[in-house]
Amino acid sequence: MKSGSNLERLLERGEFVVTGELGPPKGPDANVVKEKAAMLKDHVDAVNITDNQSATVRMSSIAACKILIDEGLEPTMQMVARDRNRIAMMADLFGATALGIKNMLCLSGDHQIFGNHPEAKNVFDIDSIQMIHMVKTMRDEHKVICEDEIEGEFTMYIGAACNPFADPAWYRPHRLAKKVEAGVDFIQTQCIYDMNRFRAFMKQVVDMGLHEKCKILAGVTPLKSIGMARYMAANVSGIIIPDDMINRLRDAGKGNVAAEGIKILCEQMQELKDIEGVAGIHLMAIEWEHRVPEIMKMAGFLPRPTV
Amino acid sequence: MIVGERKPFSEILSMVEGDSKILILGCGSCVTVCMAGGEEEVKILGSQLRMAFRRNGNNAEVTELVALRQCDDEYLEDTPLIEKVKDADIVISMACGVGVQHASTFFNRVIDDKTIRVVPALNTTFMGANIDVGEWHERCLGCGDCVLEKTGGICPITRCAKSLLNGPCGGSFNGKCEVNKDTDCAWHLIIERLEALGELDNLKKIEMYKDWRPSHSGGPRKTVREDMKI
Ligand code: SF4
Numbered sequence: 140m141k142s143g144s145n146l147e148r149l150l151e152r153g154e155f156v157v158t159g160e161l162g163p164p165k166g167p168d169a170n171v172v173k174e175k176a177a178m179l180k181d182h183v184d185a186v187n188i189t190d191n192q193s194a195t196v197r198m199s200s201i202a203a204c205k206i207l208i209d210e211g212l213e214p215t216m217q218m219v220a221r222d223r224n225r226i227a228m229m230a231d232l233f234g235a236t237a238l239g240i241k242n243m244l245c246l247s248g249d250h251q252i253f254g255n256h257p258e259a260k261n262v263f264d265i266d267s268i269q270m271i272h273m274v275k276t277m278r279d280e281h282k283v284i285c286e287d288e289i290e291g292e293f294t295m296y297i298g299a300a301c302n303p304f305a306d307p308a309w310y311r312p313h314r315l316a317k318k319v320e321a322g323v324d325f326i327q328t329q330c331i332y333d334m335n336r337f338r339a340f341m342k343q344v345v346d347m348g349l350h351e352k353c354k355i356l357a358g359v360t361p362l363k364s365i366g367m368a369r370y371m372a373a374n375v376s377g378i379i380i381p382d383d384m385i386n387r388l389r390d391a392g393k394g395n396v397a398a399e400g401i402k403i404l405c406e407q408m409q410e411l412k413d414i415e416g417v418a419g420i421h422l423m424a425i426e427w428e429h430r431v432p433e434i435m436k437m438a439g440f441l442p443r444p445t446v
Numbered sequence: 447m448i449v450g451e452r453k454p455f456s457e458i459l460s461m462v463e464g465d466s467k468i469l470i471l472g473c474g475s476c477v478t479v480c481m482a483g484g485e486e487e488v489k490i491l492g493s494q495l496r497m498a499f500r501r502n503g504n505n506a507e508v509t510e511l512v513a514l515r516q517c518d519d520e521y522l523e524d525t526p527l528i529e530k531v532k533d534a535d536i537v538i539s540m541a542c543g544v545g546v547q548h549a550s551t552f553f554n555r556v557i558d559d560k561t562i563r564v565v566p567a568l569n570t571t572f573m574g575a576n577i578d579v580g581e582w583h584e585r586c587l588g589c590g591d592c593v594l595e596k597t598g599g600i601c602p603i604t605r606c607a608k609s610l611l612n613g614p615c616g617g618s619f620n621g622k623c624e625v626n627k628d629t630d631c632a633w634h635l636i637i638e639r640l641e642a643l644g645e646l647d648n649l650k651k652i653e654m655y656k657d658w659r660p661s662h663s664g665g666p667r668k669t670v671r672e673d674m675k676i
């Protein structure tokens with residue numbers, strides 16, 4: 140066992156897992172985290188806590204993770220390379236383990252230009268692949284980067300992201316291979332709409348045998364409205380929303396778009412389950428935490444397996 | 447070369463309000479080439495200042511001069527120049543930030559009967575190349591430990607908005623950087639170049655944590671060549 144987290148145990152047992160996501164509030168109110176956590180509890184196997192997502196200041200991931208643990212959920216702490224140098228990262232990782240956090244996700248992070256403090260200085264001391272290597276070295280060799288011994292036991296189940304639709308497309312499985320070589324345990328992908336392109340990506344991944352070296356969770360996000368679909372397609376790198384999906388939303392008619400979006404999502408979740416190499420789903424509801432129970436029920440993923 | 451841009455006129459004007467003898471000192475090197483602080487730009491700033499003073503009924507005197515290089519004593523050790531500096535209330539340097547500092551240190555060393563004020567007329571922006579007429583792009587951050595041999599001659603530290611060392615982030619799209627759709631993704635360029643060079647294997651190796659000590663993170667740097675010292 141790497142950290143003995145529920146996520147790790149379920150994945151190792153071969154269960155098809157579903158992870159959720161929770162964006163901490165833009166302020167210190169623990170109740171906001173607790174309310175969102177209550178909606179996700181028992182409906183997903185672990186919950187990613189974002190780290191100042193979109194470079195907008197929010198409650199720290201580590202603090203929100205601790206609130207989740209106290210509420211009886213298992214968090215996955217996201218950590219971006221934008222805001223911390225290696226010293227701060229390793230210190231936070233010690234703190235995370237001390238607080239009972241057992242999963243983490245290594246990310247480069249959105250550039251600060253997209254957030255609410257574009258005038259900030261960024262860090263980018265190490266990149267996401269080096270971060271994976273750093274956490275693995277800490278866990279498996281009990282050493283920090285400088286080779287000093289770590290006092291006590293440091294455990295962590297190490298995750299990272301992957302955008303199968305970014306360019307250059309042919310290089311993306313190779314970048315994933317590099318994350319595997321650096322020591323990643325699980326991968327969560329960018330949200331998928333173009334299932335054909337994702338299938339082609341997974342075929343390459345399977346041909347390279349990468350699915351046997353790390354667990355790959357396919358990312359999905361419900362389309363809440365036609366406006367959101369258009370916005371995502373135009374502004375989020377690599378997001379291609381097939382025309383027939385947009386047409387289905389439009390044909391659903393006023394008042395039924397959100398329901399149709401959920402229906403599309405549930406169909407996707409079912410399809411993803413059958414794609415070779417996909418070990419689970421990462422459901423990013425993005426401020427729709429309250430609809431996760433109905434999504435999970437409709438998609439036929441309830442009840443969740445127990446560890 | 448070092449690229450700079452002239453500051454807005456109002457900002458420069460506010461630095462010299464209250465002075466009656468103003469010396470504008472251009473630099474004949476990098477900033478002449480990037481058309482920010484050479485002889486031409488000295489003339490333009492001089493005319494702008496005179497016009498503004500005339501409008502305000504201010505009869506301050508503006509003198510214009512150019513040194514071939516402001517970052518080296520050799521080009522500042524010029525008696526007429528030093529006399530003009532001595533005579534001025536303020537020197538507006540149109541050199542890069544290096545030149546401004548060096549000229550200030552130099553004049554204050556050689557002139558001992560007064561303290562010389564040297565202020566900048568430019569914002570020094572980056573070390574870059576001339577890409578097109580009137581267009582310069584940043585190319586090097588002076589990290590102190592060059593990796594260009596591994597990246598097909600394209601610098602990921604400078605040209606990737608996140609200084610990534612192990613390939614493109616998930617925001618690379620159509621060859622452009624997620625941070626600015628008008629900027630090439632450095633890693634896209636690197637991959638294309640490595641492919642052309644038959645060196646794609648470079649991408650497979652994990653590039654380990656960079657030692658930032660030779661960069662500015664290690665504090666201000668200096669180069670001492672003992673073999674050159676007399
Ligand atoms: S690797 Fe360092 S020295 Fe080389 S071009 Fe880039 S910033 Fe400059």
Ligand code: SF4
Binds near residue numbers: 607619622631
């Ligand atoms: S898109 Fe390319 S240049 Fe821009 S941050 Fe990502 S890897 Fe770097």
